[in-house]
Amino acid sequence: MIEVQGLTKDYGSKRAVDNVTFTVQPGRVTGFLGPNGAGKSTTMRMIMGLDTPSSGTATVGGKRLAQHAAPLGVAAALLEAKGVHKSRSARNHLRVIAATHGISTKRVDEVIELTGLGSVARKRVGGFSLGMGQRLGIAAALLGDPQTLILDEPVNGLDPEGVLWVRNLSRHLASEGRTVFLSSHLMSEMAQTAHHLIVIGRGRILADASIEDVLASTEEQVSLVRTDDVEALLRTLAADGVRCTVTAPNTLEVLGLPPREIAAAALEARILIYELTPRSSSLEDAYMELTKAEVEYVSGGIA
Numbered sequence: 001m002i003e004v005q006g007l008t009k010d011y012g013s014k015r016a017v018d019n020v021t022f023t024v025q026p027g028r029v030t031g032f033l034g035p036n037g038a039g040k041s042t043t044m045r046m047i048m049g050l051d052t053p054s055s056g057t058a059t060v061g062g063k064r065l066a067q068h069a070a071p072l073g074v075a076a077a078l079l080e081a082k083g084v085h086k087s088r089s090a091r092n093h094l095r096v097i098a099a100t101h102g103i104s105t106k107r108v109d110e111v112i113e114l115t116g117l118g119s120v121a122r123k124r125v126g127g128f129s130l131g132m133g134q135r136l137g138i139a140a141a142l143l144g145d146p147q148t149l150i151l152d153e154p155v156n157g158l159d160p161e162g163v164l165w166v167r168n169l170s171r172h173l174a175s176e177g178r179t180v181f182l183s184s185h186l187m188s189e190m191a192q193t194a195h196h197l198i199v200i201g202r203g204r205i206l207a208d209a210s211i212e213d214v215l216a217s218t219e220e221q222v223s224l225v226r227t228d229d230v231e232a233l234l235r236t237l238a239a240d241g242v243r244c245t246v247t248a249p250n251t252l253e254v255l256g257l258p259p260r261e262i263a264a265a266a267l268e269a270r271i272l273i274y275e276l277t278p279r280s281s282s283l284e285d286a287y288m289e290l291t292k293a294e295v296e297y298v299s300g301g302i303a
């Protein structure tokens with residue numbers, strides 16, 4: 001279990017993580033979701049003891065990671081791509097890490113098997129694709145058979161097969177009772193992998209709930225409207241402060257206004273609409289809603 005209490009990190013005058021408190025439970029995959037620059041990597045580095053908090057604490061299994069006698073068996077992480085000797089084979093790379101931590105070569109072979117690196121284990125790491133490199137990073141993280149696994153953007157740049165592999169592995173490790181904490185800036189990815197979500201924006205926690213609860217928390221209605229005069233309808237609704245977006249030719253997505261009121265507004269403005277479809281909000285909508293302030297902040301160019 002990971003416990004984070006009042007965790008804050010300042011880089012000079014920049015507050016990267018702002019008084020963050022949460023718990024990551026074992027036996028399920030917890031997604032750490034937030035836009036770029038939200039503070040995910042910084043939080044993960046502090047949990048791993050690679051960055052010192054300005055205030056607050058982060059513990060794994062009840063203690064700071066460094067206080068454990070054999071930290072590699074407690075928690076391991078895939079953070080940014082680490083420096084590896086490019087001329088070494090994958091197996092040798094893992095053997096070197098194993099040797100420095102008193103881990104057997106039998107375990108090296110197990111993690112090679114587990115991460116599907118068998119056919120390339122003797123090849124030079126320098127020639128590895130991004131996907132193979134990610135697998136190698138995860139293999140290294142698994143060497144100590146850790147109870148807690150922290151993966152920072154593990155699917156970044158992976159092909160669909162690699163994405164599926166990370167998803168299945170994360171779920172498998174959680175089903176063994178491990179704590180699995182993985183970050184992403186993509187809700188679509190998290191929705192299919194995580195059981196529980198912690199959403200962060202500008203260093204603060206915006207949501208900490210099951211996938212189902214995050215969905216239920218967005219009450220905003222979304223409707224799809226088709227009309228020949230999309231510009232006129234956009235103007236009419238926008239004049240009333242309704243948020244809408246043109247999503248395709250002749251198609252408007254309207255947020256927060258019940259379908260009946262959309263139809264009434266169109267009728268009053270004498271705009272013909274020929275389709276009005278209420279859409280249940282998706283996790284993607286929920287995420288957009290949660291991180292709206294963050295996105296506006298960035299696109300406003302203030303950051």
Ligand SMILES: Nc1ncnc2c1ncn2[C@@H]1O[C@H](COP(=O)(O)OP(=O)(O)OP(=O)(O)O)[C@@H](O)[C@H]1O
Pocket residue numbers: 011014015016034035036037038039040041042043185
């Ligand atoms: N070493 C550092 N020095 C100064 N500022 C930093 C440092 N590391 C991170 N930051 C800043 O802290 C904020 C949070 O960064 P962080 O990398 O934790 O975000 P993130 O959510 O992981 O984003 P990304 O997905 O882009 O990696 C950003 O504004 C970033 O520029």
